[in-house]
Amino acid sequence: MKTLHKLDYPSPIGVLEIIGTEEAIHSIMFAEREVPLPAENKEEIPQVLWDCYRQLDEYFQGLRSEFSFPISMAGTSFQKSVWNILETIPYGATTSYSAIAQTIGNEKAVRAVGxxxxxxxxxxxxxxxxxxxxxxxxxxxxxxxWRKEWLLQHEKTHAAPKNIESEQNKSTGQG
Known part of the structure; x- marks a missing residue:
């Protein structure tokens, strides 16, 4: 079994506990503690955890809307199908459980999607x-x-101006 490593990220909405191996991130969950735990032996923490930490930091600064580090999703094939759809929801946008159920071809699976x-x-x-x-x-x-509301507002705040500005630059030839 591969060794699991932990690293806390102090986000503006609480401590996120990052858990992963040398190959991938397995979990990023809000921890019920006010202060991040000190990093275990920093030299032993795999680069993928540091990459996750850096990319989360960029996300919370409004500089990143997508993540590029490897992840490992442990779940049933149904759960993975739902999570794969979640990954396609654009930054700053929302959808509903029923829309996802329709996307997977089972309109009655709303509770299962939830x-x-x-x-x-x-x-x-x-x-x-x-x-x-x-x-x-x-x-x-x-x-x-309250965290969900914060995250949605954060994404709406950081998504719109960049998109508008980039569209304006394209139309004026400044992009």
Missing amino acids: NANGKNRLSIVIPCHRIVGANGSLTGYAGGL
């Missing part, structure tokens, strides 16, 4: 926070609804 969403162990990277109720209301989030 359960799969709740089993996601890769917070933010597999963006389960982008799922809202069919009426647009905020619904359950393992990290707490």
Whole structure:
């Protein structure tokens, strides 16, 4: 069995505990502690955990909307199919459980989609926070609804100006 390493990231909305091996990140979850734990022997922490830490930092600074470090998703084939769809939801956008159920070809699987969403162990990277109720209301989030609201607002704030600016630069030939 491969050695699991831990590294805490102090996000603006709480400590994120990053767990992974030398090959991939297995979990990014909000920890129920106010202060990050000191890194274990820093030289022994694999580069992939440091890459995750750096990319999360860039995300929270509004500089990153996608992640490029390797991840490992442990779950059933159904859960993985839902998580793969979550990865396609654009930064700053939202969708509903029912829309995902329709996408996987089973309109009656709304609760199963919700359960799969709740089993996601890769917070933010597999963006389960982008799922809202069919009426647009905020619904359950393992990290707490206040965090979900913060993350959605953060993405909306950082997505729009960059997209508008890049479109303006393209139209004026400045891009």
